[in-house]
Amino acid sequence: MPARYDVIIVGAGITGLASAYHLQKNSPDKRMVVVDRFGAVAQGNTGRSNSMFRNTFSSSDNQVLADSSVDFYLHLQEELKVDVGLQKIGYLWLMNEAQLRRSEPYLEKMRSNGVETVLYERPALRRMLPGMVTEFGASEDARMMGLPDVDGAVFGPKCGRLDPEKLAGFYADGFAKAGGKFAFNSEVSALMIGPTKRLGIEGEPHVWQETRIEGVALSDGEPLLADTVVLAGGAWLNELLEPVGVDGHVKAKKRQLFSVYAKGQDMEGLLRSREFNSIGLAPMVILPKAGVHFKPVSEEGCFWVGCEDEINRQFVNIPDHDLEKYQAEAEYYQRDVLPILSAYFPMFRDAGVKAMWAGLYAYNTLDNLPFVFRNHSLIVAGGDSGSGIMKGDSLGRVVASVYREEKEATLYGGAKYKVSKIGFERRDVEPEAWVI
Amino acid sequence: MPARYDVIIVGAGITGLASAYHLQKNSPDKRMVVVDRFGAVAQGNTGRSNSMFRNTFSSSDNQVLADSSVDFYLHLQEELKVDVGLQKIGYLWLMNEAQLRRSEPYLEKMRSNGVETVLYERPALRRMLPGMVTEFGASEDARMMGLPDVDGAVFGPKCGRLDPEKLAGFYADGFAKAGGKFAFNSEVSALMIGPTKRLGIEGEPHVWQETRIEGVALSDGEPLLADTVVLAGGAWLNELLEPVGVDGHVKAKKRQLFSVYAKGQDMEGLLRSREFNSIGLAPMVILPKAGVHFKPVSEEGCFWVGCEDEINRQFVNIPDHDLEKYQAEAEYYQRDVLPILSAYFPMFRDAGVKAMWAGLYAYNTLDNLPFVFRNHSLIVAGGDSGSGIMKGDSLGRVVASVYREEKEATLYGGAKYKVSKIGFERRDVEPEAWVI
Known part of the structure; x- marks a missing residue:
């Protein structure tokens, strides 16, 4: 039976x-x-x-589904003392003027739904993130890559990382x-x-x-x-x-993460930013181009870097059971991600890659x-x-x-x-x- | 170049x-x-x-998209004298009381959008389709298969077949x-x-x-x-x-058609029904169970029989280029379709199958x-x-x-x-x- x-x-x-x-x-x-x-x-x-979390979305549905989940995780860790590795480091979206303007209706809706965000202007950001390039002026590389200046940022304080x-x-x-x-x-x-x-x-x-x-x-x-x-x-x-x-x-796409050493004064300084949260760590930072982002992983002395690319990335209808078949590509980091990342944060230029891996991002298009x-x-x-x-x-x-x-x-x-x-x-x- | x-x-x-x-x-x-x-x-x-067409849908979008296309095809054939093999034989949906009741809101919407339908009651249908079984009484087979009685029908006159x-x-x-x-x-x-x-x-x-x-x-x-x-x-x-x-x-499913000889007095009589259209042919008839349907193909002396099954029928994400790989199943006709069809129209019981084939039905679920x-x-x-x-x-x-x-x-x-x-x-x- x-x-x-x-x-x-x-x-x-x-x-x-x-x-x-x-x-x-x-x-x-x-x-x-x-x-x-x-x-x-x-x-x-x-x-x-x-393994990041945020409550900052444009969709009210996403807001309520995420915000209440994050509250539950905070409740677990802070009240029930269950360690889920939660660090409320915040999310920082760097943007130019046009991007900031396009965000306004979303921010307005978040405010009306009780989702807190903070706006930073360029001078504050330059102080908070020393070494960040905010204006590209006549840089040919930046023009070729279409890199927006950093005119400000949206910060979500009830965002961060946890241990899945x-x-x-x-x-x-x-x-x-x-x-x-x-x-x-x-x-x-x-x-x-x-x-x-x-x-x-x-x-x-x-x-x-x-x-x-x-x-x-x-x-x-x-x-x-x-x-x-x-x-x-x-x-x-x-x-x-x-x-x-x-x-x-559902359609699945390969997504890659690159763990990069935070060595040297500039990288360590960035990792241990004291301006964004009470933990004394950099927030998750999202650059104004191609969804390139990094987050501090202090226990590894590293940043994890990713890029939410859309182009040239095939859908996998039924993935292989062996996820090792989906490998991260060192060349992709060097040729596609790093040029954007190091244009804004030059201290990443020579940082060594400690590890990289890929997973599948399965979503409803x-x-x-x-x-x-x-x-x-x-x-x-x-x-x-x-x-x-x-x-x-x-x-x-x-x-x-x-x-x-x-x-x-x-x-x-x-x-x-x-x-x-x-x-x-x-x-x-x-x-x-x-x-x- | x-x-x-x-x-x-x-x-x-x-x-x-x-x-x-x-x-x-x-x-x-x-x-x-x-x-x-x-x-x-x-x-x-x-x-x-x-290769059938109808303008009878519950969705206003489908109504307008289909109705205007059908008008164009009618214009082609009747005004421009382009032969597209169009025969306005009509669609006849046989239903029991509950199904008729559930159709009412759709029929109401069609009326308000100018889509014509005609309701027939059982006595008229018995006269128009001699030999059709409308009540199953204590039949064990009908109870086992859950076959609804025929209490009436919805007829769509601006429906029919054409030559694709x-x-x-x-x-x-x-x-x-x-x-x-x-x-x-x-x-x-x-x-x-x-x-x-x-x-x-x-x-x-x-x-x-x-x-x-x-x-x-x-x-x-x-x-x-x-x-x-x-x-x-x-x-x-x-x-x-x-x-x-x-x-x-899009997801694709195999669908099958069976061409069945219309031989003998009962089958020929059904094929040449004179009550539904000016062509003197049976309409496309949809039975009240599992979407089993048949239509007259007078030039072949046949009916084409199909069944819009949902169960046990896999999706094909990327079909083979060779459509011959998708074969019709004689057993499916005998075991699944014919028991339903011949319960309502017993003259199909011993009708020979002249041909069968399969195609792929690719739809937005x-x-x-x-x-x-x-x-x-x-x-x-x-x-x-x-x-x-x-x-x-x-x-x-x-x-x-x-x-x-x-x-x-x-x-x-x-x-x-x-x-x-x-x-x-x-x-x-x-x-x-x-x-x-």
Whole structure:
């Protein structure tokens, strides 16, 4: 007899674990299991991400989903003393005049939704970030690359970094304590589809039968059956959904991170900036070109540098299971990222690269917002890359509400969120415009 | 030197050809070419489709796009005497009480938008379609299959069939007469991406450069360059769009058609029904279960039978170029379709299958409506399966307007249609609920 559960959650990344935690907490009498092909939690793209959080978005939906999740993480670390590696270092968006002007309506909306931001002007920034180049004058390189001057900046104080493995660990522990089980090293090879009422005749399910997802087949071992399957497979949603004819609404792109030594007085000075937060670390800094950004990783004595490129970067419909196939490219750092980075922050020019890696950024191209949708006995949560961590808690609560057929989820802090808003049948979200 | 055009249209199915026709007609001074891997027009899924048209939809967007296209086709055949094989046989949706009730709001909206429908009650239907079973009483088979009784029907008189190859031929001829060129047997292997301003340095395009689609690479032969590339690749959109990181918003499913002999008095009588149209043919009949339908093909002495199944039917993200790989399944007809069909129309029980074939139905799962969107120098039209023919003329006009950066397209008959409505940035369509 194959094992039977009330709920199978596929995927032990942050979305799957936050979902499992809230599902099991809300329904302690139900038998639940988290299935993942890795041997531990957060071994896929969650563990490869830049693991940053922000509450600064143009979309009210993103604002409420992120802000309440961040509040929960702050509550964990500051009140419950659960170490999730959270550092509220802030986000600093450097901009020229035109970019600042374009941000105004977003900032206005954030203010009206209680999301705090601070505006800095160029003189203050020059003092706060010594060595930063703010004006390019007649520089030919800057003109060729189309680099905007730095005329000011938007700072988000309730933004920062956290440790995704520690956060994943918190959810996993909570899920297990509430009675949840784990099946690690268990690769889901297919969703099992079957008739709602099995008749025992050949060729089931027939077109005249109602069908449902009745469990998951494993590459190795007996299938697992369940009343409800929650799919939180991140970049791999299409792999399981396409064979049963459900649209995953997700496309994955490779994204790269470069860990760069903060050696020498200028780099160390930048790392230990004292002007932005009480921790005494530089904020996450986003340059005015091509989404190039860096953040301090003080325990490594490094900055992590990334670039949210759009061009020439193919979509991967069904990624390889071996994420090592997606390698970071040293040449990309040298030829594409560093010219922009070192134009604004010349101290990076000769900084050595300590490590680099790549992950997959799986997102919903429609509106850059995540989704949770139901299809009979199947619940799918995803499209949240670059947001899986920072909105993970809210998405987990939405999944738990969808499971219980509640129209609204109660987010941390008490805000109500209508779950149909981030479904697809009656999707009703404000598209995100402030994408890095 | 590679060939240079103003516009390259990829795909010689109905969407590509209607686009090419309206593009070239509106911009006679521009050099345009239609590229297709087959040796003639309409050799892909256009030629494999059921090639039906209807103006009966729940979505106002579908109504206006289809109604004006149908008017254009009627104008072609009746006024311009261009034979496009159009037969206004009508669509007949058989329904039980509950289904009729659920249709009421759609019918109301159609009435207010000038789309004509006729309601028939059971006694009239029994007279008009002798031999049809309308009540299943205690039939165990019917209960097992969940077959609704036939309590009435909705009839759409401005619906019918046409010949997709003849219609494709009309657009192709018109395009050629207006100066357009064809490159048949030319397989597009990739969209070429390049910097808007080429600097002649290594590694272009860099992340700091603006990029555009600058042409198409061919499997065999020199690339073709163009200012604008219109992609109308139907089920193959993802193949060209994924490598450049653009979401095709399309998933393809196999759909099958079975051509069944109309032999014997009952079948011939059904084929030659005199009650529905002036042609003296049965209408397209849609049964109240699983979207099983049949239509008369009098010149073959056959009915074509299909079934719009949803279950157990995988999505194909990037289909094989050889459509022969997608075969119709005799067992599917016998086990799944025929039990439903012959329960309502017993004369089909022993009718022989003359031929069967499969094609790919490529659609936009979000709202079941087609799209036309622009991404810099790229225009993509698609998601229109089951609609490519019946909305082809309108989509072609929308593509021509998007190319000319007009906010509204003027559809045949003079209706204005805001082109951003069927884009993705500001998509604003009524999702279609009346799907077969």
